Amino acid sequence: MRPKIVKTTEMAAGRFLRLDLLEYNDSKGVARKWEAAQRQKAQAAVYILAVLKPSNRLIVLRQYRVPIDAYCIECPAGLIDDGEEPSVAAVRELMEETGYVGKVEWQSGPTCSSAGMTGEMVTIFRMTVDETLPENKTPKQHLDDGEEIDVNLIPLNKLEEYLKERVQAGDKLDSRIAAWCAAFSINN
Numbered sequence: 059m060r061p062k063i064v065k066t067t068e069m070a071a072g073r074f075l076r077l078d079l080l081e082y083n084d085s086k087g088v089a090r091k092w093e094a095a096q097r098q099k100a101q102a103a104v105y106i107l108a109v110l111k112p113s114n115r116l117i118v119l120r121q122y123r124v125p126i127d128a129y130c131i132e133c134p135a136g137l138i139d140d141g142e143e144p145s146v147a148a149v150r151e152l153m154e155e156t157g158y159v160g161k162v163e164w165q166s167g168p169t170c171s172s173a174g175m176t177g178e179m180v181t182i183f184r185m186t187v188d189e190t191l192p193e194n195k196t197p198k199q200h201l202d203d204g205e206e207i208d209v210n211l212i213p214l215n216k217l218e219e220y221l222k223e224r225v226q227a228g229d230k231l232d233s234r235i236a237a238w239c240a241a242f243s244i245n246n
Contacts, residue, residue, distance in 0.1 A: 157197025
């Protein structure tokens, strides 16, 4: 028997998030409970690994994140608008957060963000930014009110060193960039 949620009760809610109590039956039929954070509009998100060509630099963001009370080193990301295709959201978010125009090279399909805590789904993209194009010569961010994002262009062969330096300086790493760095170092 497959586990199945039988009841969802909203425990708390804010403007963007809510806390749900999920009552479910496990694979043996035992009734259990689980707490989960959810987005109010059940929106999915995009996460973008964007490499500038021909310089082979990864676009890395440094952004203050309130829930961890620290700066986080991460890649461009954002929510998919209602009715928007994930690839369109990825191109839009890259432009908004960095000013760069990129081309989608690969996408993962929906992945779990933190499956033990939230139902959020994230589609991961690998994009290329042609830095020889006129629109990428002087990129200008288009940030939402309250967003403060530092854009860093890190040579791929220096990424691991950069991440170690940022952690030593007190920044936190987004798990996806850490995993990508680990995979990249295995293959190079």
